[in-house]
Amino acid sequence: MERVRLGEVELAYEVVGSGEPVVLVHGGLIASFFAPLLGEPALTERFQLINYHRIGYGESSRAPGPVDLADQAEQTRGLLAHLGIDRAHVVGHSSGGLIALQLALQAPSLVASLALLEPSLPVPSSAVLAERTIMPMFQRYQNGDKAGTVDAFLAGVCGQDYRASIDRGLPEGAFDQAVQDVDTFITVEAPSVGPWSFSQAEATRITAPVLAIVGERSGEVTAVAVEAHALLKEWFPEAESYVLPRATHLLQVENPSDLAITLADFAARHVDKSHFL
Secondary structure, X not given: OEEEEEOOEEEEEEEEEOOEEEEEEOOOOOOOOOHHHHHOHHHHOOEEEEEXXXXXXXXXXXXXXXXXXXXXXXHHHHHHHHOOXXXXXXXXXXXXXXXXXXXXXXXXXXXXXXXXXXXOOOOOOHHHHHHHHHHHHHHHHHOOOHHHHHHHHHHHHHOOOHHHHHHHHOOOOHHHHHHHHHHHHHHHHHHHHOOOOOOHHHHOOOOOOEEEEEEOOHHHHOOHXXXXXXXXXXXXXXXXXXXXXXXXXXXXXXXXXXXHHHHHHHHHOOOOOOOOO
C-alpha cells in the first residue's frame, strides 16, 4: 500500500480500478474489511476504488491521541485531496458509516453519493447489544485477553460462525491483524463513537443521494442493524434501500458480488457527469 502523511497521521491506502472515484471507509477492528470488493469487476471496471486503513488500523500509523469521528472524516478528506479528488462516491460500513455521514456534513460538495452499509447508529436494541456483547468484550480486554475481545465483538455483531466467513473471504491474517489493532478499537474507536451525535436535524443537511444497505441475515444475529436501517429510511425518506441476500453484518465479505453490482448501479445513477469530465 502507498502512504500519505496528514500532519501527525500517516494513512496507508491503495487505488484499484479506473473511472469515477469511490472511497471505502471500513468499520472497526478489521482494516481489510473492503478487500473483497477490490476484486469485483462490477466496480473496478467502472470506478476508481480508494481503499484505505483508518488511523490506528492495519498499516496506518497509531493514533497520536484522542481521535473523534470529525477528525477521521477530515483525514478521509485529506486523503482524497492528496489524490487530487474533490468529489467522490462514499461507501461506509459499520462505524465507517458514521464517518461517511460526518464527512457528508463537513464537506457536502465532496460527496457525490452516500452508501451506508449497516452504520452503527444508536437504536433501542443497542442497550441489548451492550449488555450481551459490549460489556463482556470490555471485560475480556481488561483481563488482557485481546483475542477473546475480538472474538466477543465479532460473534456478537456478525454471528457465531463469523470466523469461517472472514478466513474464507478476507486476506490471510485478518483476524490476527484485528487482535493487533484491538487497542485502537477499545481506546480510540469506542470513545469516539459514544459521544457522536446525529439526528433528523443533521440528516436534513445532507443533500447527497443515500443508499441504505442491510444484510438479509443480520436480524438473526442482532436487531440493531434492522432498527438502524429503519432509522435511516426515516431520516432520509428519498433514500434507496437494499437488502443484501445471504449476508449478516459481514456484508462485503459474505456476498461481495451482489454488493458490488448494487453499489456500482447506485453510483452510476448519481453522477454529476460535468464534474468528472
